[in-house]
Amino acid sequence: SDSTNLLSNVKFEVEEWAKAQMKEIERLKELERYRKDFVGNVSHELKTPIFNIQGYILTLLEGGLDDPKINMLYLKRTEKSIDRMISIVEDLESITKLESGELKLNMVKFDIVKTVKDVFEIEQWQAEERNISLKIVNPPPKPVFVKGDRNRIMEVLINLIINGIKYGKKQGYVHVSFHDLEDSIMVEVTDNGIGIEKKHLPRIFERFYRVDKSRSREQGGTGLGLSIVKHIIEAHNQSINVRSVIDQGTTFNFTIEKAK
Ligand code: ADP
Numbered sequence: 001s002d003s004t005n006l007l008s009n010v011k012f013e014v015e016e017w018a019k020a021q022m023k024e025i026e027r028l029k030e031l032e033r034y035r036k037d038f039v040g041n042v043s044h045e046l047k048t049p050i051f052n053i054q055g056y057i058l059t060l061l062e063g064g065l066d067d068p069k070i071n072m073l074y075l076k077r078t079e080k081s082i083d084r085m086i087s088i089v090e091d092l093e094s095i096t097k098l099e100s101g102e103l104k105l106n107m108v109k110f111d112i113v114k115t116v117k118d119v120f121e122i123e124q125w126q127a128e129e130r131n132i133s134l135k136i137v138n139p140p141p142k143p144v145f146v147k148g149d150r151n152r153i154m155e156v157l158i159n160l161i162i163n164g165i166k167y168g169k170k171q172g173y174v175h176v177s178f179h180d181l182e183d184s185i186m187v188e189v190t191d192n193g194i195g196i197e198k199k200h201l202p203r204i205f206e207r208f209y210r211v212d213k214s215r216s217r218e219q220g221g222t223g224l225g226l227s228i229v230k231h232i233i234e235a236h237n238q239s240i241n242v243r244s245v246i247d248q249g250t251t252f253n254f255t256i257e258k259a260k
Contacts, residue, residue, distance in 0.1 A: 041208045045088050045222060049081035056081070084220060091224040094155075095207060098231035103152075105235055109259040110150045111143035112185060116176050119157045123165065132168045134161070137177040144178055145259040146185055152232045153256065157189070159225040160252050164191035166219040167250070184238065184255040192249040201242060205230045229254075 056074040064070040097103045113136070120134045127134050146153075157176075164174035172192050179186040196204060196211060203209045208223040210216040216223060233240045233254050244250040 038207070041223075042088075042092060045208075046085060048217070049084045049088075052081045053078050087220065088222050088224075091222050091228065094228050095224055095231070098228065098235065103235065105149040105152065107147055108150055109145055109147055110153075112146045112153070112187065112256065113140055113144050113178065115150065115154060116157060116187075119154060119161055122158065123161050126162065127165050127174070130165055130168060131170050131172075132165050133173045135173060135175050137175045140178055144185055146256045147259045148236050148256050149232075152235075156229045156232050156254065157187075159229045160189040163225065163252075164189060164193065164250070166221065167191070167215075168193035181255065184257050186253050186255050188251055188253040190249060190251040195246040195248050195250055196242070196244040197246050198244075201244060204242065205240075 056078045060071065060074050064074055116136060120136075123134065161174055161176075168174065168191050175188075175190045177188045177190070179188065200209075200211045204211070205226045207227040209227075210221065210223040213223075230240055236256065238255045238257065240252065240254040242250065242252050
């Protein structure tokens with residue numbers, strides 16, 4: 001009859017409404033978990049350099065100041081710890097802006113080959129320190145113009161190339177190559193370093209995810225680099241991928257729109 005029909009319709013709508021509410025509650029819980037994780041991770045990361053600095057200062061106060069050698073050593077260590085805090089805070093600022101969508105891309109036409117050369121110049125000393133060579137494979141004879149936020153794409157390249165250096169082996173290399181796709185250019189960054197085990201690959205773009213925490217920290221890593229990289233590429237509506245063989249090396253590739 002009509003009344004039973006009406007009743008079942010109402011029942012259906014109430015159930016749908018309840019389901020939507022449950023979903024919303026789940027979403028809020030997830031957000032809260034994420035927020036807690038984030039704050040927990042940040043304070044953990046910052047605590048290490050803070051406690052280190054406290055230790056260095058105590059050593060100086062308790063007599064170290066009188067010995068010029070110890071003096072210098074501990075001041076240098078303090079400076080290093082402060083550098084580390086600065087890079088953590090800078091990464092945090094980037095990630096917060098990127099995640100809240102606050103970041104506006106400043107789209108310009110630029111030569112991606114020249115940009116890689118500029119990044120190589122910036123990274124040269126770090127590469128030399130570890131005996132790692134930086135090279136563009138099959139360098140295109142002419143400029144390759146793309147469209148994007150040049151500073152942000154530089155940040156992407158810096159992160160990928162520094163990772164290649166940090167997780168490289170002595171006497172290793174970081175190679176960059178360009179591949180012409182129809183509407184975009186694919187940039188590949190390859191190293192012959194320690195590689196990443198298959199089981200970790202799906203997670204390395206997550207914030208704070210690190211395969212080997214102590215090695216990453218020793219190299220000044222925050223575990224935020226790749227998540228920043230991914231955000232930047234996605235903000236450009238492009239994609240980034242990784243493949244890796246443990247003990248042999250890793251290749252990251254991302255695309256960027258060709259300029260007309
Ligand atoms: P981090 O600051 O620790 O380098 P990233 O977000 O840049 O953080 O990278 C996340 C993790 O992925 C690193 O801790 C490292 O374990 C792994 N990783 C990234 N790039 C490479 C690479 N080129 N070779 C080997 N491992 C890498």
